[in-house]
Amino acid sequence: MTEPRVTNCWLNILNFPLDGRSCKPRNDGLTMVIDKGMGLDETRDLLNLGGQYIDFLKLGFGTSALYAGDVLEEKINLVRSYGIDIYPGGTFFEVAVLQNKLEQYLETVKKLGFTAVEISDGTVDISAETRKRAINMAAEKELIVLTEVGKKDPRTRSPLSDLIRQVLSDLKYGAAKVIVEGRESGKGVGLYDSMGQLIVSEMEELITTLPDPSVLIWEAPIKEQQQELLLRFGSNVNLGNINAHEVLALEALRVGLRADTLKLVCR
């Protein structure tokens, strides 16, 4: 593994306005990046610059099935060499369940070198029994299990109590983290309203039922969402669906080196 050296000489003269940022490997303060199809060189360039700020890389949607030749294997190896977990988008899991190929799917995921897997039912209805079985099976294969709650389509949104029950049940059966759906857009989905604003009452009800808020990863593709979650939960909130080109900008937000979080410190 390439050990990224920790930052540079700026640090010697200034302190980060927000402190306490956790270091890798970490259990909170996780950043999950959504990759919509970065080439190998672009990936290498990004990791060389800011690999230490990325914990999970998700190959979004079904894009990983579409890579030419050996690019997928090379990419998986590259990403892992930076101590980053990598997994295919949840769409794949849903297709595998639909096609009755859950076990082959998980075996292939493992064999290809992915280190994690997403168990979701954002699009397809999946029974509680199948979900439980999938979590178990993936955990047995020593894949990090990330489950996802929240329907992608606002018309099929379930009550908050169901969502809370699902989070608790997923954790019980072996999920390492539960992702709160935000999609690529961050609007009209999960706990975001149609303008992308966090529905605070629901978020608070969800949080109070949990032993520890760090079991959640919030998909938060929009800067205002990242900012609001950082202001509520601190530097080390887990955030997902971060655009690859915004990794350093998010990290600056986490440590107070960006206007929107700096102003907090100056009040």
Place this chain on the structure above:
Amino acid sequence: MTEPRVTNCWLNILNFPLDGRSCKPRNDGLTMVIDKGMGLDETRDLLNLGGQYIDFLKLGFGTSALYAGDVLEEKINLVRSYGIDIYPGGTFFEVAVLQNKLEQYLETVKKLGFTAVEISDGTVDISAETRKRAINMAAEKELIVLTEVGKKDPRTRSPLSDLIRQVLSDLKYGAAKVIVEGRESGKGVGLYDSMGQLIVSEMEELITTLPDPSVLIWEAPIKEQQQELLLRFGSNVNLGNINAHEVLALEALRVGLRADTLKLVCR
């Protein structure tokens, strides 16, 4: 030409939810990418990853006049080596007509190695006679002729009947495909309203007059537009003005490996 190998082992265990996706070289299911100024390395990296999903690369606006040194020639050769057609943005054609340099323009396009050309009047008024002459002249030079219909400025929008007449006439005179204007923004232009929604009644009237809907390439920069056109016309609708970084994401949408098209299959 570099022959991109067809995808990877995922395919062996799962089927694409939407099938029948055409392969290159193809006459439908075309993806035209708008390039707003990618460097050589970025281009190479993209093509290495997903060149098989790109049919046309348009060097947007007049950017191709602004490339430093030999970058343009190298880029043209690189793109062609992946079996992708490449052409300069339509703005150039309109400037050439304004400056009475149509023939020199087309000759230079050909000499530089571009394989296609766009004939449009999105900004400048161009007579039917000049348009016809340009199509003929470009076709004689063995350039693939892509014409474009729809004004860029909504205030100068012409009636649908004129647009339909233009499509039929362009095809008659030698256009390979006719592009339906969507601009970079996808809003308030062509058959999109100011919110970027497809004007369905006009689209349907246009389609019913055509021998074959595959003569059109729809500029559809917004994901919801791509999705709506895919749902109406199937995996193999021709789409244009696709952002370079969304090529794999679009392909996932085409084959059903993305929530928005997967849910179709599960209904």
Place this chain on the structure above:
Amino acid sequence: MTEPRVTNCWLNILNFPLDGRSCKPRNDGLTMVIDKGMGLDETRDLLNLGGQYIDFLKLGFGTSALYAGDVLEEKINLVRSYGIDIYPGGTFFEVAVLQNKLEQYLETVKKLGFTAVEISDGTVDISAETRKRAINMAAEKELIVLTEVGKKDPRTRSPLSDLIRQVLSDLKYGAAKVIVEGRESGKGVGLYDSMGQLIVSEMEELITTLPDPSVLIWEAPIKEQQQELLLRFGSNVNLGNINAHEVLALEALRVGLRADTLKLVCR
């Protein structure tokens, strides 16, 4: 320094619709790019393609503190080799003032090889005396001084007369250019309303008080803003917070090789 050769053969047959574009090194027509965390390869690729169209590169927010290992030093050297000035985001200056480390900050900026510095109070309140002292101190260290006017938070917006006084005072004390705040979003900040529209009356009042409008750099991240400023002030207006991937698209807009400025010429 690598001397980028001036464009290519297209120029021999067509004239730019808008002419008089200034060449580097230039005092007006400046383009300042905001870099949210580009890797070394991506930066090299961009500069190789269009380095001649970039005058300033700003490492946005506090991102420059977060670069792994030697990437920052390499990047500074790379950017300078293209004759481009480079500086860290203004957040840093504000943190340095808060932590009473102004002088060490400016020394480190200089020692690292940055050629310019931003003096702003977008987030933190900084006294007129400190601002003046900072401008003086930076100028003495032979850093190009860019000051910024306009609060980032619309709720703390000051009257236009204060902003005008600030511009004149900054110039008097040694600022090379004054940046009009537009943020990354271009909305509800500086002279933009919440929809990102330029507040024309304020802009005009500002301009009439200045000896020369070229002392300003307008942060204009949105295409419509760039277009409006180009139409008002001509090809050589100074524009900032340009996305790295839009450098060539902006240059096309500057010289009339894009529909939105071409149509001007055709009226």
